[in-house]
Amino acid sequence: MPELPEVEAVRGELEPVMTGARFVEVQVRRPDLRAPFPRDFRARLIGQRVDALTRRAKYLLAALSSRDTLVMHLGMSGSFRVDVSAGRRPADDMVDRHDHVVFSMSSGAVVTFNDPRRFGIMELLTPDQLARHSVLSRLGPEPLSSHFNAAALARACKGKKTTLKAALLDQRTVAGLGNIYASEALHVAGLSPLRRASTIATPSGAPREAAVRLAAAIKRVLTRAIDRAAGRGYRSSRFRVYERAGEPCPRPRCGGTIRRRVQLGRSTFYCPVCQR
Secondary structure, eight states: OOOHHHHHHHHHHHHHHHBTOBEEEEEEOSSBSSSBOOTTHHHHHBTOBEEEEEEETTEEEEEETTSOEEEEEOTTTOEEEEETTTOSOOOGGGOOTTEEEEEEETTSOEEEEEOSSOOOEEEEEOHHHHHTOTTGGGOOOOTTSTTOSHHHHHHHHTTOOSBHHHHHHSTTTSTTOOHHHHHHHHHHHTOOTTSBGGGGBOTTSOBOHHHHHHHHHHHHHHHHHHHHHTTOOOOGGGOSSTTOTTSBOSSTTOOOBOEEEEETTEEEEEOTTTOO
16 A cells, blocks of 8 residues: 555656646546545536645645645555646547546646555545544644654653554554554664553653654655655565565664564564664
């Protein structure tokens, strides 16, 4: 499943051809993805200008001139394809059967959403609906924003009896951090995914040194991953520990071996020697 860096890379690809452009034509080739498309989805989009294209956690948000927001999620297998040479919708014989939504923009680009497993999401929300969104309204700070730091991380983990890995996957702690990069950040910080989350904070909620290391590691790992994700495939060779069970720990002079453990139904990869 694409995580925050991959979604940010998609935003960077779509932003130049969508922001400032209007929807000239919208094709919806099936009635639903993970959920049915909103009523009058096509009609509410055509003619509207995209004023801004942002990302919140793993969601893409297109703010429209109508004040509606087009909310998009890639799900497990979703992707966007941009054709800047066509300037019109693709011919029917050129369409992949998993091309479910096609946006023809006034910029001349054709933006196609392809989703073989159909776990993606497209919602069209009014300002009130966006403010009450069941997921977006409950998210914690963006990990690469100034609102996320050691103090914010410590406050979120204060008194928590759950594991540190579980706390990081709680989107109220930090928005958009997924399974892969949580494992990566914990290894960079030298912290065990099995330790209690509350151990990175004092009883009053102030950050301990571990929280300082972890907040910095999250920013470092995500920043580098975004740089790598732009224009590249999703390859395990990018990872320090993820999917590397049985391999030597990459930390110099550690000597440990990467292990795999299941937490919350997800695979965690870590080094039992240098992650404490």
